[in-house]
Amino acid sequence: MAHRVFAIRLWPGLIAAALVAALSLGTLGVVALRAESFSTLSKFDWMAVRFTVVQALISAGLSVILAVPVARGLARRDFYGRRLLITLLGAPFILPTIVAILGLTAVFGKTGFVSIALNWAGLEPISIYGFHGVILAHVFFNLPLATRLLLQGWGAIPSERFRLAASLNFSPRDMFRHIEGPMLKEIMPGAFAVIFLICTTSFAVALTFGGGPKATTVELAIYEAFRYDFNLGKASLLALIQVVICAVAAFVSLKFRVPQVGGAGLDRPVQRFDVHKLSARGVDLFWIMMVSLFLLLPLLAIVLRGAYGVFDLPISVWSAAARSLVTALGSAALAIILSLSLSLSALRWRWLEGIGMTAIAASPLVMGTGLYIVLFAVADPADWALFITALVNAVMSLPFILRAIGPALATTERTYGRLSDSLGLMGWTRVRLVLWPRLRGPVGFSAGLAAALSMGDLGVIALFARPDSATLPLQIYRLMGSYRVDQAMGASLLLLGLSLALFYIFDFWGRRRA
Amino acid sequence: MLEFRNLRLTQGDFTLTADFQVPKGARVAVIGPSGAGKSTLLSLIGGFETPDDGDILWRGKPFGLSAPFERPISHLFQDNTLFAHMTAAQNVGLGLRPSLRLSKSEQSAVSEALRAVGLEGLETRRPGALSGGQQSRVALARVLVQQKPLILLDEPFSALGPAMRHEMIDLAKEVSERLGATMLMVTHDVSDVDRFADLVIWVEGGTCQPPRPWAEMKADPPQGLLDYIGT
Numbered sequence: 001m002a003h004r005v006f007a008i009r010l011w012p013g014l015i016a017a018a019l020v021a022a023l024s025l026g027t028l029g030v031v032a033l034r035a036e037s038f039s040t041l042s043k044f045d046w047m048a049v050r051f052t053v054v055q056a057l058i059s060a061g062l063s064v065i066l067a068v069p070v071a072r073g074l075a076r077r078d079f080y081g082r083r084l085l086i087t088l089l090g091a092p093f094i095l096p097t098i099v100a101i102l103g104l105t106a107v108f109g110k111t112g113f114v115s116i117a118l119n120w121a122g123l124e125p126i127s128i129y130g131f132h133g134v135i136l137a138h139v140f141f142n143l144p145l146a147t148r149l150l151l152q153g154w155g156a157i158p159s160e161r162f163r164l165a166a167s168l169n170f171s172p173r174d175m176f177r178h179i180e181g182p183m184l185k186e187i188m189p190g191a192f193a194v195i196f197l198i199c200t201t202s203f204a205v206a207l208t209f210g211g212g213p214k215a216t217t218v219e220l221a222i223y224e225a226f227r228y229d230f231n232l233g234k235a236s237l238l239a240l241i242q243v244v245i246c247a248v249a250a251f252v253s254l255k256f257r258v259p260q261v262g263g264a265g266l267d268r269p270v271q272r273f274d275v276h277k278l279s280a281r282g283v284d285l286f287w288i289m290m291v292s293l294f295l296l297l298p299l300l301a302i303v304l305r306g307a308y309g310v311f312d313l314p315i316s317v318w319s320a321a322a323r324s325l326v327t328a329l330g331s332a333a334l335a336i337i338l339s340l341s342l343s344l345s346a347l348r349w350r351w352l353e354g355i356g357m358t359a360i361a362a363s364p365l366v367m368g369t370g371l372y373i374v375l376f377a378v379a380d381p382a383d384w385a386l387f388i389t390a391l392v393n394a395v396m397s398l399p400f401i402l403r404a405i406g407p408a409l410a411t412t413e414r415t416y417g418r419l420s421d422s423l424g425l426m427g428w429t430r431v432r433l434v435l436w437p438r439l440r441g442p443v444g445f446s447a448g449l450a451a452a453l454s455m456g457d458l459g460v461i462a463l464f465a466r467p468d469s470a471t472l473p474l475q476i477y478r479l480m481g482s483y484r485v486d487q488a489m490g491a492s493l494l495l496l497g498l499s500l501a502l503f504y505i506f507d508f509w510g511r512r513r514a
Numbered sequence: 515m516l517e518f519r520n521l522r523l524t525q526g527d528f529t530l531t532a533d534f535q536v537p538k539g540a541r542v543a544v545i546g547p548s549g550a551g552k553s554t555l556l557s558l559i560g561g562f563e564t565p566d567d568g569d570i571l572w573r574g575k576p577f578g579l580s581a582p583f584e585r586p587i588s589h590l591f592q593d594n595t596l597f598a599h600m601t602a603a604q605n606v607g608l609g610l611r612p613s614l615r616l617s618k619s620e621q622s623a624v625s626e627a628l629r630a631v632g633l634e635g636l637e638t639r640r641p642g643a644l645s646g647g648q649q650s651r652v653a654l655a656r657v658l659v660q661q662k663p664l665i666l667l668d669e670p671f672s673a674l675g676p677a678m679r680h681e682m683i684d685l686a687k688e689v690s691e692r693l694g695a696t697m698l699m700v701t702h703d704v705s706d707v708d709r710f711a712d713l714v715i716w717v718e719g720g721t722c723q724p725p726r727p728w729a730e731m732k733a734d735p736p737q738g739l740l741d742y743i744g745t
Binding site for chain 1 (some may be wrong): 538560561562581582584585587588589591594595599600608609611613614
């Protein structure tokens, strides 16, 4: 029988797992107990269910389909700024939703320059509110993700295939049929499923661009039941429906191989021999330009328009920023502690990692609803707003963090486990001298990710916060609501800067050599 | 004295058995074909694997289920025998105190050991900035400060060229002599055996044969050894 010495106590991992399970599954139980019967759902609630599914299908479909020509262009072209563009494709992940929303408004909104251009051309400007806006924002967030996923698919095609294709004189059609098509068939369903899942839990986008009977997601309906009617029973019922949607989506996505977003295959373009035709160049140039503009213009708009306002922000924005910073740092610390404890104990019990991953199908608003119900019985939930936000954000970031820390930890144990055991490096000494230095890179990256995600979060906080204790994203939302656009832009620039700075500082700390 | 008493470990369809004694202070080569169980034997001694049956005894006391660090053993592994993020001095210091909170006299013991293996002045280098031979020297310096009576080496120098490997084997031999330690080394190369071993444990198909003097075994080799050497 193989015998394995466990150098580090396993109970912190069990506590972490219990905490995560309580948040993702326990809150679900609370919600289920509190939920009213289905008969109380109105026609509008069912419309919300339908809208949630339909908008997620369309958003995911558009993101994945548009990603095909973009990824192909990036895969086969080398140009100045290619690496920067690929890095930029990773940015929407840590970009605060509210910032992107304001940026998109500045570009596509009523007074945005796309509308001005359309007007000038004598066309109807597109409306950013309602259905179109929700889809637009979702594509903005997920097209880059889809592009990165597909780009990895292209990177994984062995270069010999392209050499073979060149020697066999494949036409572009043959190339697609024999080489690119099969790869896409393998990768696209997984990418679609992941993006669908992300879009079903969309709250902030629906809150700002959606609303009304035609563009309300279930998450938004939960919020409205909560905030406007204070009908916890109905909010709970909607939360249950949300969970069913997520669970079905997560279950379906399990059927497909979901490619991991990593660095592999993104560095160099594949050397190809079929790309020198003028038409192919034109197509690639077009798509790369389009996606660059689509990503950069909203951010540029925030920077340009926000720069006015940033020195003229009311004190409430600064205090909201301070609250957000504290929350983000707390959330990052919680996320790191939880993920390290979970990963350590998962070396012994693999299923623990599965518990950490449950958050991928959980919804922050459902967690928030459950926690609110529990806290409401014993205290004023608003007193706990920042702590709950930090905690829920930490749990929500676990699926991503565990993927960075788990494998690194397993590698460290595989590489140095025996040596450490033989030298008696046990317990805290092992963590301090072996694990921490070896895990510094992934821990820095993860802390940055968790901090940035929490910094930009506009979800749970909206349920809990009092008017005078908003975080920065919520404050921006309120400024938008009262039409103080310049201040909202300035505050967005501040939020953008803080989020990126948090991520960059932590990641830099992790990569710096000790 | 190191004693294997009816030791048995089964992993899938592979079974390792050993039932013999190794005299104190002996320098023993463990040789045999790939997959024969040489490394498994060392893992059992080290406490990284638990036998299904039987036990290993040191000076008459069974190891039982004691943890690796509770056994009187210094290790040199095939790779990753040094922590890449620590300096040479830290890697050696771990042998004295895993917490690395070293007293003044312990620090000078570390420097002393590094000097003894010919690495004076390289205390602050990390393994990445040392040559393969120098890395082996750091590992041997750690064995020196650990002062354990049993040294296990699992093909520790296999990444080095022949001349460097011989130099390291000589150094390892010197270290074990200085400590009066028993030394077991897994190797693939018969010239290594010539260089340091008095006794040889031949391992084939999971069966570890009792140690025999190398000279005797060379004079009357088992068929497996002839096949292994290819003469």
